[in-house]
Amino acid sequence: MATRVVDAEKIDLGAPAAERDIGRGLEHYFVESGVFRRVLAGETTVILGNRGAGKSAIFQMLARRSRAAGHKVIELSPDDYSYEMLAESMAKEKAGSWAKQGSYAAAWKYMLYVQVMKEICTKQFRSKNASEAAIRKYVRDHHHHPGMGKMWTLISYLKRLEGIKIGNIEGSLKMRELEKLYKVDELRPLLPHLREALKDQRVIVIIDELDKGWDASEDARAFISGLFQAAVALNQLSPNLRTYISLRQELYENTPTLYEDAQKYRDLVESVSWNEAGLQSLIARRIRHSLPRLADASDEECWSLLFNGSLSYRRSNSFTYMVDRTLHRPREMILFCAQALQQAGETGVALPLDYATIAAAESDYSHGRTHDVAAEQRFQYPDILSVFEVFRGRADTLDREDLEWLVMEILAGEVSVRPAARAWMEGYDEMALIEVLWRVGFLRAQTVGAVRAGRRSGSSYVAYHESPALDLRNVRRFQIHPMFRAHLGLKEARGSSTTGA
Ligand SMILES: Nc1ncnc2c1ncn2[C@@H]1O[C@H](COP(=O)(O)OP(=O)(O)O)[C@@H](O)[C@H]1O
Ligand SMILES: [Mg+2]
Structure with a gap:
C-alpha cells in the first residue's frame, strides 16, 4: 500500500443514525450479517438490539432491496405513533375493565390489514382479478379518509372498542359486538381475497423506532404487546406478507407481556450484536468508500491509515483501545472515530492519528456516552447519572468488598444521589444495585479463565452484553467500563490496563 499523506477531512465516516446514513453511502458500506439475511428471507421478523446497534440500518436496507425487487x-x-396522545385519548384500564392488550392487538390487525389492502390498490396495472376488485371496493367504500394519518385507523378502532366496553349497552348485545370487534370480523370476508392478491405481489410492513417517545405507560405497553400479536397473526396469512418490528433490547426485556409472548415465537426473534472484528470491518468499509484506492486493502490496513497501529499509551493497540471504550455498538465506533477525525481536522494533525488526538477526542466522546447511557435508562432508572457520579475520581477497578462498601454507602444515604434515583433503589440491597450497574453497562466483571470468543483485547473483564448469563455472586473484582473513564476522571490502578499490547 502506497503511503501518501491523507487529509483527515477527506474521510467521511457517514452519519451515526441509519436514517441519515442511507443517503450518505450505507448501501455501499453496509455489513451484511446473518441476521440481515434471515430478515430479507422473511424468517426473522422481530429484531432486538440496543440503541445504535443497527436495527434501523437493517430496516433501511430491507426497504431498499425490497423496493428494488418490485x-x-x-x-x-x-411521527405516526405518539404515546402521549394514546394515553390522553384512551380511558384507563380500570375504567370498564377493558382488556387493553387484546384491544390493541385487534386495532393493530385492523389497521395493518387496511394498510396492506390500500397498498395493493395502488398497483399501476389494474388487473381484472376478482380478488383485487373486491379489495378495491372495500377500501373505496370504507377507507376513503384523505388527510387522516395511518394511526387514525388504529385509534378509531380502539375508540369503537372502548365505546362498547365503557358504554351502557346491555348484556348479550354488548358481548356480541365486542366479540366481533376483537375478532376483526369486518375484515373476515376480505382475507381470502387478500391472500389471493398476495400470490403475485409481496408486501412488507416495517415498524421501527417504537421506543421513540416511549413512556412505559399502560397504553405504551399494550400498544407494543398488541402489535407483536397482530404481526404474528398477519404473517400467517401469506408468505408474501411480512410485518417487521424492531425493539430496543431492554424495552423488550422489561415488558413482561411481550417477553412471555415472544417466548412462544422465539424462532422469529433475533438480537443484533457485534464482535470486535465486525466493528473493525464496519469502519474499514467506510474508509474504503471515502478512499477508493484502498479497495483491496485489508481491514487492518484501512484502520492503520487513520490511526497509528500502536499507541504511546502503554504500548496499546489503537483499535483495541477504542473498541474497548464502546459497548460494541456501531454508532459508538462511528462517533468515536469521527470525533478523532474532527479533532485532527481542527488542530491540523496529519493522519494516522496518535494517542494524543484519540485522547483529546475521548473526553468529548466519554462525556456524550455517559449521558446517553443514563438517558437510555431514564424510565427504568431515572437519574442513574447521579449514581455514576459517585464513582468520580476513584480507582477504575474495585475489589468486590470495596464495591459493596461503596454501594452500601449509597444505599444508606451517606453518599448523596438525586431523589429520583433514591426512589428506584428503595428496598435494594448491595447486590441489587451492583446488578443494575452491571446491566446498564457501567460495571464490567472480571472473569477467571474463559474469555469470550471474538475478543481481541487481552482484558479479563467482560461487560453484560458480552456475558449476560454471568453469575455476579462469583465475581471477585469489578471494573468501571473504560467508556466512562475519561468523563469521570477515573484513576487507573496499576496493572489494570485493559488494552493488552
Ligand atoms: N450492518 C451495518 N453495516 C454498516 N453500518 C451499520 C450497520 N448497522 C449499523 N450501522 C451504522 O451504525 C449506526 C447506528 O445504526 P442504527 O441502525 O441507526 O442503530 P439503531 O437503529 O439500532 O439505533 C448508523 O450509522 C448505521 O448506519
Ligand atoms: Mg434506529
Missing part, C-alpha cells in the same frame, strides 16, 4: 413497502415511523 415489492411494496409500508414504513411506519415514530
